[in-house]
Amino acid sequence: LDIIEQFVSTVEAAVKSCSNRIGLVQTSTTNDTLGTVINKSPLVGLSRIGALVKNLLIKSDRLFHIVVICTEWPTMDLFEKIFSTLLDNFQETWKNQINILCQKDDEIIRVYTNTIEGPMSVSISFTSLSIQKQQNPQTSEQLLSRKNCLKALYAINSFQWFQSHISTEKHAPALIRCLRYKTKILVKWKSLPSEVIEILIAHALSKSVSAVGVFRRVLEYLSSGLVLYDGPGLRIPWQTDEINNIFDKLTDQERNNITHEAQNGLRFMTFGKLNKWLEQYEVPKATKSYQKRPCSDYDNQMSAKRQCIESENIKK
Numbered sequence: 001l002d003i004i005e006q007f008v009s010t011v012e013a014a015v016k017s018c019s020n021r022i023g024l025v026q027t028s029t030t031n032d033t034l035g036t037v038i039n040k041s042p043l044v045g046l047s048r049i050g051a052l053v054k055n056l057l058i059k060s061d062r063l064f065h066i067v068v069i070c071t072e073w074p075t076m077d078l079f080e081k082i083f084s085t086l087l088d089n090f091q092e093t094w095k096n097q098i099n100i101l102c103q104k105d106d107e108i109i110r111v112y113t114n115t116i117e118g119p120m121s122v123s124i125s126f127t128s129l130s131i132q133k134q135q136n137p138q139t140s141e142q143l144l145s146r147k148n149c150l151k152a153l154y155a156i157n158s159f160q161w162f163q164s165h166i167s168t169e170k171h172a173p174a175l176i177r178c179l180r181y182k183t184k185i186l187v188k189w190k191s192l193p194s195e196v197i198e199i200l201i202a203h204a205l206s207k208s209v210s211a212v213g214v215f216r217r218v219l220e221y222l223s224s225g226l227v228l229y230d231g232p233g234l235r236i237p238w239q240t241d242e243i244n245n246i247f248d249k250l251t252d253q254e255r256n257n258i259t260h261e262a263q264n265g266l267r268f269m270t271f272g273k274l275n276k277w278l279e280q281y282e283v284p285k286a287t288k289s290y291q292k293r294p295c296s297d298y299d300n301q302m303s304a305k306r307q308c309i310e311s312e313n314i315k316k
Helices: 002-023 076-089 146-165 172-185 194-205 211-223 252-270 297-315
Strands: 024-026 037-039 043-049 063-070 098-103 108-115 118-128
Touching: 002 043, 002 063, 002 076, 002 108, 002 118, 043 146, 063 146, 076 098, 076 108, 076 118, 118 146, 146 194, 172 194, 172 211, 194 211, 211 252
Parallel strands: 063 118
Antiparallel strands: 024 037, 043 063, 098 108, 108 118
């Protein structure tokens, strides 16, 4: 975690430095007035999103996300400026350790590095809080797509909801990590969004049941047909202005796979074999090793005497 935190913090510091440089506007100077420097940064701030900020990381996580929040609708010009100046704003010790790529289709900047824990990367996306109110702003500049900006804003709202509803619950993070681990190791469950797990666990925790009961209820929700097309679906709680089913983007096959695997998990849990469903090795039982007590001289003498008596009896 220390390595991850150091890497992500370094990327954030570099982006903030880019913001400060872009925002510096040098005004014209005359004989009567002095030149002034005004900071008009187009960036409001940064926000971490995803498992990192929610404290839901598992061992296999190597991709982390941050969002650049802009004052207005982010433009392609701003995107390219950040990309072109980002490397120069890293500390000298990091410049030779990172690689920066631009994914224009997704409008994301990726920062890669290699650590002792393996390769890691941070994705940088862009959004603005005013995008939801604006439909098609009239401007000559090329804007980033509304779809990608709303996706980043969606992730920020997801974290805010998580922070107010789940982060304070005692067993919630551990339960979410267990189910997230399952989505990483099983192909059939890779399409299950982490947000679904969080919403279901929050709902189960509201019933005041134990941690085991919460885990069972989540599997019951999924195995009962919640994900299927003809099922009830699941509303996204942080989108109060719209009623959207969080499973809308899943295919028929993905819905069936999630439901079937949840049913398998429920069966394993019923028969006390949940560790097999999670594909974990059984914990070996602790065994005590007893060392033989060394024989004393008296014991050795008695043993020798006994053997002599037995041999004499045999001769007779």
